[in-house]
Amino acid sequence: MVQSKKKIYSAIAILIVTAIIATLAGMNFHAKRDFKEDIVAGKGVTSTFQLSQYNPNLAGTVGDVTVYVLKGEKEGGSMLVLGGTHPNEPAGHMAAILLEENAKVDAGTIYVITNANNSGFTHNDALEGVPQYIHFTTSSGDTRTFSYGSRATNPIDQWPDPDIYTHSSGQTLSGSETRNLNRCYPGIADGTISERVTYAITTMIQTLDIDMEIDLHESSPEYAVNNATVAHERAMSIASEGVLNLQLDGIQMSLEPSPANLHGLSHRELGDFTDTYALLMETGNPSQGRLRGRTNENLVLTGEDPCYAVAYKLGLLYVDYSAGDLPIQLRVGRHLMGITEYINAFNDNSDKKISVSGIPTYDQMVSSNVGDWLL
Numbered sequence: 001m002v003q004s005k006k007k008i009y010s011a012i013a014i015l016i017v018t019a020i021i022a023t024l025a026g027m028n029f030h031a032k033r034d035f036k037e038d039i040v041a042g043k044g045v046t047s048t049f050q051l052s053q054y055n056p057n058l059a060g061t062v063g064d065v066t067v068y069v070l071k072g073e074k075e076g077g078s079m080l081v082l083g084g085t086h087p088n089e090p091a092g093h094m095a096a097i098l099l100e101e102n103a104k105v106d107a108g109t110i111y112v113i114t115n116a117n118n119s120g121f122t123h124n125d126a127l128e129g130v131p132q133y134i135h136f137t138t139s140s141g142d143t144r145t146f147s148y149g150s151r152a153t154n155p156i157d158q159w160p161d162p163d164i165y166t167h168s169s170g171q172t173l174s175g176s177e178t179r180n181l182n183r184c185y186p187g188i189a190d191g192t193i194s195e196r197v198t199y200a201i202t203t204m205i206q207t208l209d210i211d212m213e214i215d216l217h218e219s220s221p222e223y224a225v226n227n228a229t230v231a232h233e234r235a236m237s238i239a240s241e242g243v244l245n246l247q248l249d250g251i252q253m254s255l256e257p258s259p260a261n262l263h264g265l266s267h268r269e270l271g272d273f274t275d276t277y278a279l280l281m282e283t284g285n286p287s288q289g290r291l292r293g294r295t296n297e298n299l300v301l302t303g304e305d306p307c308y309a310v311a312y313k314l315g316l317l318y319v320d321y322s323a324g325d326l327p328i329q330l331r332v333g334r335h336l337m338g339i340t341e342y343i344n345a346f347n348d349n350s351d352k353k354i355s356v357s358g359i360p361t362y363d364q365m366v367s368s369n370v371g372d373w374l375l
């Protein structure tokens, strides 16, 4: 009798502890889900619209993001910059934000999407131990907070995953890739939330006849396609000129052709389904890699990791890690300089011109902090 009472008491105690842990975890999950990033429109932003304008099936969903438009007084070429395709790659996200908050377009139009997979910003990858937020101090002393998200769409918005993901091309991938935005192009109007977003982006490029598109990413330093630009075959002459100029700027950049048979990726499908010159840039981010040690906000912002320093000495990395770090201002600077040089290359190869000022240079970025360029 005494023993069974003891069992009941211990069972109740375990239940209470479990309920407390579940409540705390649930509150944390809910706060992340509802967190709104304070992204503000820069002085060069001439208008905004919602992405659902190009797919009404997105209206009212987490994927219906704001598109920032920077339109010059003079006619010219047009470009779309995509940040946040993978919300665990913060340099792409922050480069898109810095672009729309700082750039001023004189001729042509630049469209910026800072949170391409907005659902992915509302959660983290399970068991990765990554931070939920990153913070920057602006020159006026304010703190701006941004979400560090997951590579994939939040399962709350898209569930369950199939065992096998069959892309509209017939290509099959692992089921979880159905929530990877960069395997969902050209998209499906009434498909999953990921497919609705990519359909809207594809339709937006077609309808607005956008000349060039750049998708900004980061990748593990041990991943072979790194410090690289991946280009659709029609974009090769622009990409090769841009890569040469980036190398002359002292920025290590290789050029990779978009594989013709790898479907769902922006550089493949946007190049095939629209007339745009489709490009994608990767920069090395130690906080994403499998060799990383303790993963916290400091690692995301500094890229300083002793395990990667050892890996670099062993010749295992595809990026220059001789300094023992890869700070976010350097990674953002690479993306911003890439945007500038691909615009220059576009202007050399097209009758239409894009004229823009105010984009921070690589040298400016490496000698400052990301927060210095935030409003």
Ligand SMILES: [Zn+2]
Pocket: 085, 086, 089, 217, 218
């Ligand atoms: Zn990526």
